[in-house]
Amino acid sequence: MSESLPVGAKPFEFTGNAKEWFGIWIVNLLLSIVTLGIYSAWAKVRHRKYFYGNTYVEGRNFDYHATGKQILIGRLIIIGVYVLLNVLLLAVPPLGWLMLVVLIFAYPWLIVRGMLFNARMSSFSNVRFGFIGTTGRAFLVFLVYPILMTLTLFTTFPIWDRALKRFSVDNHKLGQATFKLDVNLSAFYMAFLWAIGFVVLVNVIGTLLLYFVFHDAVSPTPDGVQNLPVLILIQVLFFAAFLPAAFIYQALTRNAVYNNTTLQGGHRFASNVTAPKLLWIAVSNMVVVICTLFLMLPWAQVRIARYLADHTGLIPGGSLDDFVSQQQEAGGAFGDAYADLEGIDVGLPI
Amino acid sequence: MGDAPKLPGLRGHAYAARSSHRQPARLLTREGGEDLWVDLQNDERAVLASAHLSKLRIDAPLGSAPRKITFPDGAVFETRDHEAIEALTGKTRGSMLHHYEGFNARLFGVVAVCLAAVWVMWRYGLDIMAAVAIAFTPPAVIEQIDAGSMQSIDFTMAEPSKLTDEQKDEVEKVYRRLVRSLPDDVQEKHSFDLLFRDLPGMGPNAFALPGGTMVMTDAFVKQFPDPNVLAGVLGHEIGHVVEEHGLKRLYRSLSTYLLIAFLAGDVGPILEDVVLEGNVLLSLSFSRAQETSADEFGLALSDEAGFDPAGLKLFFEKMGKEYGDQEPAQWMSTHPSSAERVRAIDAFINELR
Numbered sequence: 001m002s003e004s005l006p007v008g009a010k011p012f013e014f015t016g017n018a019k020e021w022f023g024i025w026i027v028n029l030l031l032s033i034v035t036l037g038i039y040s041a042w043a044k045v046r047h048r049k050y051f052y053g054n055t056y057v058e059g060r061n062f063d064y065h066a067t068g069k070q071i072l073i074g075r076l077i078i079i080g081v082y083v084l085l086n087v088l089l090l091a092v093p094p095l096g097w098l099m100l101v102v103l104i105f106a107y108p109w110l111i112v113r114g115m116l117f118n119a120r121m122s123s124f125s126n127v128r129f130g131f132i133g134t135t136g137r138a139f140l141v142f143l144v145y146p147i148l149m150t151l152t153l154f155t156t157f158p159i160w161d162r163a164l165k166r167f168s169v170d171n172h173k174l175g176q177a178t179f180k181l182d183v184n185l186s187a188f189y190m191a192f193l194w195a196i197g198f199v200v201l202v203n204v205i206g207t208l209l210l211y212f213v214f215h216d217a218v219s220p221t222p223d224g225v226q227n228l229p230v231l232i233l234i235q236v237l238f239f240a241a242f243l244p245a246a247f248i249y250q251a252l253t254r255n256a257v258y259n260n261t262t263l264q265g266g267h268r269f270a271s272n273v274t275a276p277k278l279l280w281i282a283v284s285n286m287v288v289v290i291c292t293l294f295l296m297l298p299w300a301q302v303r304i305a306r307y308l309a310d311h312t313g314l315i316p317g318g319s320l321d322d323f324v325s326q327q328q329e330a331g332g333a334f335g336d337a338y339a340d341l342e343g344i345d346v347g348l349p350i
Numbered sequence: 351m352g353d354a355p356k357l358p359g360l361r362g363h364a365y366a367a368r369s370s371h372r373q374p375a376r377l378l379t380r381e382g383g384e385d386l387w388v389d390l391q392n393d394e395r396a397v398l399a400s401a402h403l404s405k406l407r408i409d410a411p412l413g414s415a416p417r418k419i420t421f422p423d424g425a426v427f428e429t430r431d432h433e434a435i436e437a438l439t440g441k442t443r444g445s446m447l448h449h450y451e452g453f454n455a456r457l458f459g460v461v462a463v464c465l466a467a468v469w470v471m472w473r474y475g476l477d478i479m480a481a482v483a484i485a486f487t488p489p490a491v492i493e494q495i496d497a498g499s500m501q502s503i504d505f506t507m508a509e510p511s512k513l514t515d516e517q518k519d520e521v522e523k524v525y526r527r528l529v530r531s532l533p534d535d536v537q538e539k540h541s542f543d544l545l546f547r548d549l550p551g552m553g554p555n556a557f558a559l560p561g562g563t564m565v566m567t568d569a570f571v572k573q574f575p576d577p578n579v580l581a582g583v584l585g586h587e588i589g590h591v592v593e594e595h596g597l598k599r600l601y602r603s604l605s606t607y608l609l610i611a612f613l614a615g616d617v618g619p620i621l622e623d624v625v626l627e628g629n630v631l632l633s634l635s636f637s638r639a640q641e642t643s644a645d646e647f648g649l650a651l652s653d654e655a656g657f658d659p660a661g662l663k664l665f666f667e668k669m670g671k672e673y674g675d676q677e678p679a680q681w682m683s684t685h686p687s688s689a690e691r692v693r694a695i696d697a698f699i700n701e702l703r
Contacts, residue, residue: 026460026464027460032613037612037613050412060372083604090499092498093502126426295461320372322371
């Protein structure tokens with residue numbers, strides 16, 4: 001977790017600023033509301049374009065090329081199907097089982113379509129990304145692995161997580177150049193153990209504190225009164241133990257993923273985010289956003305984008321002038337719309 | 351770029367079509383007949399691309415992010431010199447939007463309008479969306495929703511009614527008298543069917559399905575055989591059906607979910623939960639408003655059919671006495687409290703007289 005990127009790494013740079021993004025964001029929101037949500041398709045494009053367009057490395061920036069119309073059509077298709085399924089489910093309950101089976105197969109397919117659309121609509125230095133993941137592989141990674149993980153009582157969580165990251169990184173291309181993530185499982189298990197270790201440590205300290213400091217408070221109380229302290233305890237545990245643990249895991253695995261990813265042509269990546277800093281930004285962002293009734297959300301988004309960019313680097317293995325776009329059809333945006341609806345991230349792994 | 355040669359034209363960088371090859375370049379314009387002719391030159395004065403101004407694809411401005419100009423052959427020119435681009439192209443598509451997105455005092459107004467718009471959307475917009483969706487739902491589907499729901503209820507929780515035929519007839523008579531008091535077009539629009547079931551978990555209760563099917567529990571008929579009470583409660587359920595409360599609630603919750611998912615999609619995972627939970631609490635007040643509205647409908651209907659509207663009050667008074675201490679706080683409940691409803695009924699009856 002060193003503070004500086006390795007020698008030779010060119011840091012990413014985010015040039016957007018909160019003031020400017022606030023103006024775009026609030027107008028996006030207003031137009032989306034007065035058009036009953038229709039404008040949200042164009043709003044999404046402006047959001048993506050602003051953040052991609054302001055992310056630079058080696059003087060070159062990213063860009064997002066989808067049009068509002070494409071996004072809107074994709075969303076209308078997904079909304080139509082979604083409402084239809086809901087009404088059908090009410091009308092013919094036994095159909096639910098059939099729908100479940102269909103959805104199980106549609107889910108990985110939609111995710112792949114979403115990733116494909118997003119990749120092909122994104123570019124770096126005028127060259128489009130590509131995606132070559134298959135539905136079969138997605139079925140394995142998004143459905144079969146989680147089931148296996150549950151059966152092994154989540155001890156295999158790092159294996160599943162690495163499979164997810166690999167599915168995303170290995171299947172993306174920049175022009176014709178492929179990405180490759182070659183990372184040892186041990187890195188993921190180490191992150192996992194650090195996170196668990198942290199939770200255990202906090203619990204031990206917490207129990208000791210409770211025992212010595214609040215000795216009277218933990219003595220038996222009549223039933224019913226106990227519920228409140230338990231609820232508070234769960235909240236405290238969440239903020240003191242699980243949330244930081246999640247950020248420890250995220251920070252460590254993000255670094256592992258970037259530091260072990262290569263792009264054809266000898267290019268490598270670097271990341272040195274730290275858990276305390278990530279946690280501090282996330283928690284303070286949340287507090288500020290809620291206290292300002294969401295008005296500071298743009299500021300929070302810019303802040304995290306800037307931190308992540310500053311702590312991510314590219315180690316070029318040669319000229320960045322040699323990438324060439326592949327001719328490709330992006331297909332419909334319905335997979336992307338589905339991912340938006342379900343809150344699944346199918347964007348570039350940046 | 352500091353030591354770039356001092357050459358005329360609009361400075362920026364050029365990419366060849368579909369290539370990441372990037373080089374310093376500039377745009378030069380000259381007269382080209384009826385339209386301006388634009389050349390893209392690199393620093394060695396080699397022309398990389400050229401076209402009429404009207405044939406160029408100029409990206410809409412977006413904050414201070416670089417502007418891109420794409421030539422017909424795919425070559426791209428990129429610059430952060432926004433003023434020069436604007437001087438070249440004049441107002442383009444998206445200029446006005448860009449103007450209003452600028453950070454200045456006017457944005458406070460936009461914020462205020464936004465908050466107002468959220469409120470109007472919640473208060474009226476969702477109802478409009480629900481009304482449109484209801485208009486597009488074929489009646490056959492609504493009937494089928496009733497049939498489907500009854501299947502699930504019978505399968506999971508209901509037993510056949512143990513009432514005698516006389517008991518059922520008494521209730522049915524009250525029910526028919528109420529339905530006959532409805533306007534003709536309303537009578538035709540919904541199929542009003544009254545079903546009896548033994549629902550051990552629900553106590554004395556009655557509920558309506560969107561298509562017009564009504565279910566009354568055995569416990570209700572046994573505990574409240576008084577026709578005035580029956581009329582009050584059945585009138586309330588008829589109110590739900592006529593005012594299409596079930597469908598409205600269904601479409602309202604679907605629309606809010608979709609709107610939040612797409613509008614606030616990128617607020618981040620923790621915050622999205624906050625928004626969704628806040629919405630659940632707000633939608634409860636909507637549900638309580640529906641109950642009050644159905645109460646009033648039922649009172650007016652039973653009065654019209656010649657029953658004593660105080661019957662509904664009797665029901666809530668008894669329910670309040672038996673279950674009053676188990677009722678949750680008003681703000682976290684789908685129904686107003688019994689005491690609240692008795693008060694509202696009194697006020698309404700006074701108005702009727």
